[in-house]
Amino acid sequence: MNDSYSILIIEDEKNILDFMSRTLKANGYKTTTVTSGKAGLSIINSQCPDLILLDLGLPDMDGNDIIASVREWTSCPIIVISARTGEHDKVAALDLGADDYITKPFGTSELLARIRTSLRHSNRMASNSPLYIRPYKCQGLILDFEKRMLTLDGEEIHLTPIEYKIVAYLARNSGKVMTYASVMANVWGPFTDNNNRILRVNMANIRRKIERNPSQPQFLFTEVGVGYRMCEDENEV
Template identity: 35%
Template sequence: MDLKKVLIIEDEKSISDIIKFNLIKEGFEVETSYDGKDGLNKAETLNPDLILLDVMLPMLDGFQVCKKVRQTSSVPILMLTAKEEEVDKVLGLELGADDYITKPFGMRELVARIKANIRRTDLIDKLKKEPSNIKDFGTLAIDLNRYEVRKNDLPLELTLREFELLKYLAERENKVFSREQLLEEVWGYEYYGDIRTVDVTVRRLREKLEDDSSDPKYIMTKRGIGYYFRRP
């Protein structure tokens, strides 16, 4: 069986080395890079199964790398952020990162996050081989098996997290879920981030789904509670 490949883009060699050591011990193939420019090049040429991406990097910072990778690839991106910099977490998610973990972090948690994100991608690859299973909402069509969304018959480019959130809500029309419930159900493990993760993902989804994201027709807010999907 082919080993799963993780690309670590982290300029602090001591941190990179200890992550690499632990991931190899867990059965991963690991590539490393110490600056954003080289990391972007390796992301484009090595076809990793997951990218572990630090925010603060020389040459290109993590945000720039994330944005450029997302233009051509849906590879899971797990960002490393400084504990006190909440804005880093939100911006990373805005740019298409799938997940983040704050420094300092426990190696067990990091490995669990990496495995969870790769398992999710493997499941989607398997589902994409299944027959279509389309939920039709008029101008919006969601293929639940193939992880594809079309609006007015044109494909929409969603990240994995965006699609999973949309799928979860669309399969449960008109049922309201709190942010905490969505973190637990959609993100799929005990989540150590804050609930703004859900707000950011909803905002990104609305920008792609809605004619006017400030006046949504699909993903609705229940003030003081959370979100729900409504058939227009």
């Protein structure tokens, strides 16, 4: 079923490149591999892969420059695979337009799950139908976008307009890390203050309302210093 998906791997560490290529081929994906940024950009421009796995520390150019270049003309999913673990590095790549960020070392299950999430989200965005008319569902939490109604185990949860906008945005992007800046721009507009305190306050209120145990969240996860990720929609699993 994955045969229709082509994945470009841009990675200069041979052992990691070989590992990812073998893993993806074993799971039915078509793969192309390159070891430099310039070769990667050439393949992207000529073949338009369905997804890009990108190392940031390439020998000829920084991976962030590739993200910026690709985002000038296509929304093709980009998953960063990097040894850079700093919050600043993650935020920078995600804000430039990367869809996800995996730090080395990583396992097969994590890699495949992130790829499935990014491909599903890309397919939804490319659909001609209105984005996410179907309700979001996860472990008893249901968000009906048409009715603007959130329920947990059948009980309605009352959200303020701001809280609803936050939850709806994260639900539409479920399974992906959304940076603080992207959430704030979507909810309060592109010229909002960079101080994310108001977002943190609203998220704390939302968690108190929807999490069965706020100290052990099931639905809204924090990527410290980077942003938030909402539990993946069960409709898409």
